[in-house]
Amino acid sequence: MTKAEDDSTMALSYEEFKKEASQLCGTDLFLYKSQQMDRRIHSLMSYWEVKDYDEYLNVLKTNPRRFQEFVKRLTINVSEFFRNPDRFMELWERILPEILRSSGTIRIWSAGCSNGAEPYSVAIILKELNALHRATVLATDIDQVVLDKAQQGAYYFNEVKSLPAELREKYFRQAGEVFYFDENLKKRIQFTKHNMLLEPFPENLDLIICRNVVIYFTEEAKEKIYLGFNQALRDGGYFMTGGTEPILYYRQYGFENVAPSFYKKVGPPKPELEAGPWSLL
Ligand SMILES: C[S@@+](CC[C@H](N)C(=O)[O-])C[C@H]1O[C@@H](n2cnc3c(N)ncnc32)[C@H](O)[C@@H]1O
Numbered sequence: 423m424t425k426a427e428d429d430s431t432m433a434l435s436y437e438e439f440k441k442e443a444s445q446l447c448g449t450d451l452f453l454y455k456s457q458q459m460d461r462r463i464h465s466l467m468s469y470w471e472v473k474d475y476d477e478y479l480n481v482l483k484t485n486p487r488r489f490q491e492f493v494k495r496l497t498i499n500v501s502e503f504f505r506n507p508d509r510f511m512e513l514w515e516r517i518l519p520e521i522l523r524s525s526g527t528i529r530i531w532s533a534g535c536s537n538g539a540e541p542y543s544v545a546i547i548l549k550e551l552n553a554l555h556r557a558t559v560l561a562t563d564i565d566q567v568v569l570d571k572a573q574q575g576a577y578y579f580n581e582v583k584s585l586p587a588e589l590r591e592k593y594f595r596q597a598g599e600v601f602y603f604d605e606n607l608k609k610r611i612q613f614t615k616h617n618m619l620l621e622p623f624p625e626n627l628d629l630i631i632c633r634n635v636v637i638y639f640t641e642e643a644k645e646k647i648y649l650g651f652n653q654a655l656r657d658g659g660y661f662m663t664g665g666t667e668p669i670l671y672y673r674q675y676g677f678e679n680v681a682p683s684f685y686k687k688v689g690p691p692k693p694e695l696e697a698g699p700w701s702l703l
Contacts (some may be wrong), residue, residue: 534635536570
């Protein structure tokens with residue numbers, strides 16, 4: 423047997439599987455933290471009783487439901503309205519009023535918006551501040567399934583229970599067990615599929631909300647994302663992180679830490695850091 427024939431019969435290694443799966447998903451799985459990624463991939467394989475990586479790759483290529491499940495499991499789309507309420511109150515009482523004072527019209531990006539709870543929470547605050555008409559809210563996610571759910575804006579009680587009752591009553595219409603988000607507010611949000619690890623970022627933003635997304639990325643990927651955020655924000659714009667993901671070296675990315683979870687752009691990143699969204703695929 424020649425070496426080529428020998429190689430063609432060799433089983434896929436885990437690294438090769440991840441490379442092929444990256445192409446399939448359109449995102450670089452090597453940019454996600456490997457321990458969590460490995461655990462999820464292997465638990466899915468054992469759940470479906472798939473014997474090796476070749477077989478699993480074949481399943482992903484030929485079975486759209488299994489493929490969707492794979493993407494969903496790897497990207498984890500848990501979300502909730504007003505997640506970490508104290509941070510949303512800070513957004514409501516201090517950060518958004520400050521942004522609204524300095525700009526006529528404002529641009530907000532909810533990056534990794536999952537089922538819509540995050541951008542809808544922002545829409546509620548803007549409406550309460552009487553400023554929704556001045557705002558463009560972009561909401562993006564890599565996962566089309568959660569984006570469809572977000573666009574539908576229909577939730578079970580379990581999913582809206584984190585909202586104060588008066589806001590829930592004001593901004594949702596209940597029909598049976600389902601709570602439908604207010605159509606007029608919903609219209610103000612543009613939902614789009616977008617891969618933060620691969621595609622260019624929106625520009626001239628006043629506020630980026632990116633919470634509980636980069637925690638799954640490697641340190642290298644995070645760095646590129648933070649640099650990209652700096653470029654995407656206008657001077658003085660804000661970046662809101664998740665409750666458990668403080669940025670240690672925010673100064674090198676051109677940010678000031680103005681409150682827990684809130685970073686303000688105060689200048690360009692350190693020149694030695696290479697900026698910009700990029701692709702490793
Ligand atoms: C844990 S959820 C966070 C949802 C929301 N930001 C929050 O904090 O409640 C993470 C979301 O990030 C999305 N995501 C993961 N990788 C992504 C990528 N490369 N580009 C865009 N979104 C991504 C997932 O699909 C998922 O919906």
